[in-house]
Amino acid sequence: xxxxxxxxxxxxxxxxxxxxxxxxxxxxxxxxxxxxxxxxxxxxxxxxxxxxxxxxxxxxxxxxxxxxxxxxxxxxxxxxxxxxxxxxxxxxxxxxxxxxxxxxxxxxxxxxxxxxxxxx
Amino acid sequence: xxxxxxxxxxxxxxxxxxxxxxxxxxxxxxxxxxxxxxxxxxxxxxxxxxxxxxxxxxxxxxxxxxxxxxxxxxxxxxxxxxxxxxxxxxxxxxxxxxxxxxxxxxxxxxx
Numbered sequence: 001x002x003x004x005x006x007x008x009x010x011x012x013x014x015x016x017x018x019x020x021x022x023x024x025x026x027x028x029x030x031x032x033x034x035x036x037x038x039x040x041x042x043x044x045x046x047x048x049x050x051x052x053x054x055x056x057x058x059x060x061x062x063x064x065x066x067x068x069x070x071x072x073x074x075x076x077x078x079x080x081x082x083x084x085x086x087x088x089x090x091x092x093x094x095x096x097x098x099x100x101x102x103x104x105x106x107x108x109x110x111x112x113x114x115x116x117x118x119x120x
Numbered sequence: 121x122x123x124x125x126x127x128x129x130x131x132x133x134x135x136x137x138x139x140x141x142x143x144x145x146x147x148x149x150x151x152x153x154x155x156x157x158x159x160x161x162x163x164x165x166x167x168x169x170x171x172x173x174x175x176x177x178x179x180x181x182x183x184x185x186x187x188x189x190x191x192x193x194x195x196x197x198x199x200x201x202x203x204x205x206x207x208x209x210x211x212x213x214x215x216x217x218x219x220x221x222x223x224x225x226x227x228x229x230x231x
Contacts, residue, residue: 037221047161047169047212049221062220063121096168105216106159108180110168 002026004036004097006114012087013120020114022080022097029055029075033102036080038071040093041113048093052100053080089118122146122215126224133231139200141227143213148193157217160189160198163226164209172211173198205231 008020020038027034038050051071052060061069070083080097094115098107123146133139149158156176161169171180173189176196186201200207208231213224 046225047214047223049223060219064220098168104174105155105157106171106174106214107169108171110170113168 002099002109004099004109004111006095006097006111008095008114008116010115011117011119014088014118016087018082018084018087018091018116020082020084020095020097020116022082022111024078024080024097024099026109027099029053029073029078029080031055035100035102036073037098037100037107038080038082039096039098039107039110040091041096042090042093045093050095051082054102087118092116092118121220122149122218122222124213124215124222124224126211126213126227128227129225130228130230133200133203133229135205135231136202139203139207139229141198141211141213141229143191143196143198143224145194145196145215149215149217150193151217156192157215158189158191158196159214159216160187161212161214161223162207162209163212164206167209169212200229203229203231207231 004024035052035054037052053071068085073080094113096113098110125144127142150156158176160173163169177189188199210226210228
């Protein structure tokens with residue numbers, strides 16, 4: 001059974017860097033085709049894809065946020081970390097990580113989400 | 121970027137009645153491999169999204185058969201044959217033909 005859980009601060013100040021960790025089980029990020037993605041959702045608004053990291057360390061980012069995002073993995077800990085620099089109140093959202101398999105083309109399992117508020 | 125446009129943005133339905141949500145993409149989601157990269161997610165209040173339909177019309181594991189998807193090219197529809205109270209939530213279409221992945225604005229279904 002695949003599970004994912006996001007963790008990180010619930011409150012960050014403007015201009016600070018946000019670091020979120022996704023801890024997963026039930027799959028390995030060393031298996032060919034597997035990836036973990038990050039998606040966010042501002043309160044009452046739609047979903048926005050942020051980034052992927054694949055089993056082979058290939059990384060993809062949303063073009064609109066590319067300059068602010070970094071995604072990394074630690075396969076020994078079954079974790080994926082997303083950092084977002086220069087946080088702004090418009091970045092207030094629930095941040096989700098999810099399991100992706102390249103040949104399927106969809107997120108099949110999601111974490112419960114990590115709410116983040118950006119405020120001074 | 122591929123723009124996904126859903127209509128309506130909200131829908132009030134009587135239990136037992138059908139519901140239909142439209143999703144239009146700004147370009148065809150048909151890939152050269154013959155697959156159409158269009159998906160539907162349900163997000164119940166306070167919950168993460170859950171996959172309902174993959175590749176236009178295939179129900180994901182465990183999804184009730186009252187949910188069905190149809191369409192081709194740029195025009196897609198999610199139908200709920202007989203709405204139940206547990207179907208309350210927001211429904212999103214998503215394309216994964218190309219990066220960036222993009223979602224529709226969401227359709228809120230209320231009873």
